[in-house]
Amino acid sequence: MVALTDFQRIGVGLVGFGLFFILFGMLLYFDSVLLAFGNILFLSGLVFIIGISRTFTFFFQRPKLKGTSFFFGGVLIVLMRWPLLGMLLEAYGFFTLFRSFLPVAFGFLGSLANIPVLSKLLQKVGESSSMV
Numbered sequence: 001m002v003a004l005t006d007f008q009r010i011g012v013g014l015v016g017f018g019l020f021f022i023l024f025g026m027l028l029y030f031d032s033v034l035l036a037f038g039n040i041l042f043l044s045g046l047v048f049i050i051g052i053s054r055t056f057t058f059f060f061q062r063p064k065l066k067g068t069s070f071f072f073g074g075v076l077i078v079l080m081r082w083p084l085l086g087m088l089l090e091a092y093g094f095f096t097l098f099r100s101f102l103p104v105a106f107g108f109l110g111s112l113a114n115i116p117v118l119s120k121l122l123q124k125v126g127e128s129s130s131m132v
Contacts (some may be wrong), residue, residue, distance in 0.1 A: 010045075011050075014048060018042030021034050021037050022042065047068070067097055068093065070092050070093030071095060
């Protein structure tokens with residue numbers, strides 16, 4: 001198990017609450033206040049987890065400037081109370097930033113099917129093909 005410092009634990013909590021507020025804001029028809037609050041919590045949690053210098057170097061690498069500009073532009077537009085356009089820009093920026101990480105994440109999700117309890121659960125879900 002990976003040992004986390006207190007700052008990293010706070011960061012995990014901030015990222016979790018940020019994602020919750022973003023999801024909740026989208027469920028409530030793109031409520032701009034909840035989305036903006038979720039964005040601020042997510043970004044501050046990221047800074048707590050990996051540190052301010054590593055966060056800065058991650059976002060402002062030369063190949064990632066396009067994704068960074070779309071992501072932060074989307075955050076700015078959400079803060080200006082245009083939530084739908086802002087979230088679209090953020091989503092494009094997010095996928096552009098984490099494009100190289102997505103195959104690793106999907107590979108990890110695919111390996112979850114090899115865990116005994118989860119494989120049985122996935123088989124049960126796959127068997128129930130109710131059309132209702």
